[in-house]
Amino acid sequence: MADDRVKVSIVCMRCGERFVLKGSRQKGKIDTGFKRCLCDNEKEFDIDVMDS
Numbered sequence: 001m002a003d004d005r006v007k008v009s010i011v012c013m014r015c016g017e018r019f020v021l022k023g024s025r026q027k028g029k030i031d032t033g034f035k036r037c038l039c040d041n042e043k044e045f046d047i048d049v050m051d052s
Ligand SMILES: [Zn+2]
Pocket: 012, 013, 014, 015, 016, 017, 037, 038, 039, 040, 041
């Protein structure tokens, strides 16, 4: 299985904090290891994959 590395931009929809992380795409699912924002938000994110 190919491990496709991607850059992912995650914006918290509660406080607006933005994170840029490296993730891996496996079978169309992005795994970044990102768990929660500084504001304890764990679910409401705007996630954008930035293919390089
Ligand atoms: Zn937040």
